[in-house]
Amino acid sequence: MTTPHSTEARFPRVTTASGERYDGVIDLERVRAAHHPLHQQRTEVTADGNTAAAYATLQMWRCIIYPGFPITPSTKWIETVAATLAADPSTKKRVKLLEAEHAVADYMVGAAAACRDLILPTATSSVGLDHMTETTRSMGASGLGNIMIINVYRATANYPLCIEGDPSDTLAHRDDGFIQICARGKQQIYDTVLQSPCLGMHADILTPTMPGYYGIKDSHRNARLVLEPDSEIHAFQDRWIRPSELPGLINGDTAFGNCVTSKYFQGFKVDQKRRMEKVFEVLPQIGADFERTFGRPGLAYFDAVGWPADGAVDLAVVSMGPDFGTFEAIRDDWAKHTGLKVAGLAVRLLTPFPREALRQRLQRARVVLVVNQAHHAGRGHLTLDVADALSDLATPPRIVSTFAGLGGADVSEATWEKMLDQGRLAVAGRAVPPYAVFHEGMAL
Amino acid sequence: MSGPRDSLEKVKEAAVNLLDPRELLRSSVLEIRGDGKAGGGLVLAFQSLAALLLRDSDVHVQEWPFFSSARRGANIRSFLRVSRRPVTAACEVTRPAMVLLMDEVAAYATDFAQGVPPGGTFVLNTRHTPEECARHYRLSGRVVTIAGDSIGQQHLKASIGNVSAYVAMAEAIGGFSREDVVDTFLRTLRRRHVPEAVLERNRTALTASFDGVHTGTFDFASPGDHAGQVFEGYGQLPVGAQTALRLSEANRTANFAPSGFRLRFADPANSCTGCAHCITNCPEGIILFVPDSERGVKVTGAEVSQFCKLCQECIAVCPENLFVSAPFEEHWEEEATIR
Numbered sequence: 001m002t003t004p005h006s007t008e009a010r011f012p013r014v015t016t017a018s019g020e021r022y023d024g025v026i027d028l029e030r031v032r033a034a035h036h037p038l039h040q041q042r043t044e045v046t047a048d049g050n051t052a053a054a055y056a057t058l059q060m061w062r063c064i065i066y067p068g069f070p071i072t073p074s075t076k077w078i079e080t081v082a083a084t085l086a087a088d089p090s091t092k093k094r095v096k097l098l099e100a101e102h103a104v105a106d107y108m109v110g111a112a113a114a115c116r117d118l119i120l121p122t123a124t125s126s127v128g129l130d131h132m133t134e135t136t137r138s139m140g141a142s143g144l145g146n147i148m149i150i151n152v153y154r155a156t157a158n159y160p161l162c163i164e165g166d167p168s169d170t171l172a173h174r175d176d177g178f179i180q181i182c183a184r185g186k187q188q189i190y191d192t193v194l195q196s197p198c199l200g201m202h203a204d205i206l207t208p209t210m211p212g213y214y215g216i217k218d219s220h221r222n223a224r225l226v227l228e229p230d231s232e233i234h235a236f237q238d239r240w241i242r243p244s245e246l247p248g249l250i251n252g253d254t255a256f257g258n259c260v261t262s263k264y265f266q267g268f269k270v271d272q273k274r275r276m277e278k279v280f281e282v283l284p285q286i287g288a289d290f291e292r293t294f295g296r297p298g299l300a301y302f303d304a305v306g307w308p309a310d311g312a313v314d315l316a317v318v319s320m321g322p323d324f325g326t327f328e329a330i331r332d333d334w335a336k337h338t339g340l341k342v343a344g345l346a347v348r349l350l351t352p353f354p355r356e357a358l359r360q361r362l363q364r365a366r367v368v369l370v371v372n373q374a375h376h377a378g379r380g381h382l383t384l385d386v387a388d389a390l391s392d393l394a395t396p397p398r399i400v401s402t403f404a405g406l407g408g409a410d411v412s413e414a415t416w417e418k419m420l421d422q423g424r425l426a427v428a429g430r431a432v433p434p435y436a437v438f439h440e441g442m443a444l
Numbered sequence: 445m446s447g448p449r450d451s452l453e454k455v456k457e458a459a460v461n462l463l464d465p466r467e468l469l470r471s472s473v474l475e476i477r478g479d480g481k482a483g484g485g486l487v488l489a490f491q492s493l494a495a496l497l498l499r500d501s502d503v504h505v506q507e508w509p510f511f512s513s514a515r516r517g518a519n520i521r522s523f524l525r526v527s528r529r530p531v532t533a534a535c536e537v538t539r540p541a542m543v544l545l546m547d548e549v550a551a552y553a554t555d556f557a558q559g560v561p562p563g564g565t566f567v568l569n570t571r572h573t574p575e576e577c578a579r580h581y582r583l584s585g586r587v588v589t590i591a592g593d594s595i596g597q598q599h600l601k602a603s604i605g606n607v608s609a610y611v612a613m614a615e616a617i618g619g620f621s622r623e624d625v626v627d628t629f630l631r632t633l634r635r636r637h638v639p640e641a642v643l644e645r646n647r648t649a650l651t652a653s654f655d656g657v658h659t660g661t662f663d664f665a666s667p668g669d670h671a672g673q674v675f676e677g678y679g680q681l682p683v684g685a686q687t688a689l690r691l692s693e694a695n696r697t698a699n700f701a702p703s704g705f706r707l708r709f710a711d712p713a714n715s716c717t718g719c720a721h722c723i724t725n726c727p728e729g730i731i732l733f734v735p736d737s738e739r740g741v742k743v744t745g746a747e748v749s750q751f752c753k754l755c756q757e758c759i760a761v762c763p764e765n766l767f768v769s770a771p772f773e774e775h776w777e778e779e780a781t782i783r
Binding site: 440441 | 495498504506507510513532535536538675677678
């Protein structure tokens, strides 16, 4: 029955060939006005990685629903969100605790499709992400760039189980169709979560994002964190997130789980790939705007350390995650001791992999030492990507592939030195194995 | 920076060049490591210490715990790096200038003093004196003790020493006002949404802790003591899915019992009914019994030294109340029987 206050009375129902819609039912200005700022001015706190990620999502006016299911080491994300919202009885934002991760993923699809202008965040890890797999593949292709799965790296479903930081979960989901960005350190985690939706919801990209960071090593590590005022975050995001040109479930048509013939399946995949490639164009722009706005480095393909202007180094290290910081700490001493020029890259954009940028950066290195931290059937996920990036150079650098820190194992200074020594052997033209695993200063 | 507190007990001055934590912080990096048991408050103590150090806006810290998927009571570690320069190193702290032993049972399975250079600072939550600890653990450097569990029992109604251990560490580093030390810990607790009444009890425990700190300098370590372990590879590991990885027999899980308590059995009146509920409910099969012609079985005790986690199932089901959770302080004697 239609009453003066019913939805149908206020927002006329329009029947279309593919369903019905209620034009004007979504009022984003009301959503924005209902946001309660977490911080009115720049604030410094002590926080771990999960808390940093939680604060970032709490400060976005477009985040109003936080679906989730706890799993170590990501649990504190939803705990922090829930505790913060519970402390503000008048907030309109809600946590939605679901039965399992698959339910979280399905719920996110529904909510994200209902309104493409809202951001739907969650955090998960390891088997939690695996449980979502049936849906993440669809999400990746869905065009729902407003979905953000924060993946706190933990060894994926495995024997034996392990709860510590190992990126095998995120690397097992490279083909899900998400934009995957690795962050290290509290500030970079916070900053990355703030920027990710700008990338995913960009009209040329419309691809969900999966910012991530290492479990325990970063999720549970406390340090100083600078929080920006909500108003400035909103202004920044609003520059990049324009009202969606596509309708959602509420105000138009969005379908999920359609079946098409192979001919069109392929077409959809070509389009998906094309949108993904746009990341290379848009990501640096967002990163530059972030840096101009907040004075800290924004999104980038990688963190570069120790590179001379001409890019000519004896040994280039390619790795990811917080253990790269230990390399940074010993780099000077090791370089002085050996007389070699050593520089490093901590990869941040995992998917799509920044082939061109890596090739440009590494082309004048004599040897590239790749440090993988996830189990792989061959020479390592990162190694294969680096090899691919360098493959069409006339004289590609020699690649030395190593593994360290599997299952989140400690990567000590001695281990770094041993791996660098392996690189030094290659610089000297000596034979090195196709790959080797290192721990506590030993090649295993 | 304040000097040693007047109330601190200097038992014996030894010829050890002490590493000054404040000086390390100023000139390079101060690295601290803590050993304790999951659920014992080690993480909170380290988080609070990190927050206390961060009150100085020029200081950078990095604080994180290391724990496994094992249950409450299992060994855990915490790490803290403090410097006036940004801290990038992400590896574990292996040569700490200061260590904390939050729970002496944690020392059964790990050498809390490993890698500490001579002249380092050793903070222990214990009822023993600094000299007794220095002798027992063979320590060279500054030894700081506090009977944190007793203070916790008195003010928090629980045998939990993290409040006092935090105060002892802050005193060992030096340079903080009592007000800041108390206020920072309470702020950390507030972030965990702890009720006001509990905060007040913690305030009382914190305040009481300052006068419970004892310190002395000793030189009891021999060359080679507490040397860093050399990794020699993994050796032969069981092939995946073998049971050795998941049975408690592979671990001395009695260490998981709440600090300061052990299961005790006493049947002076010979009142065991032979109902065998304790035997069938014990998850570890450690109830001792003998055949009995009248009762079927007669329970004679429990072998608690290896696997009793004090789950209290036997206490709950015994109709004659023959099992109790009793105070236990003889850690050093027990430790000797294990090694």
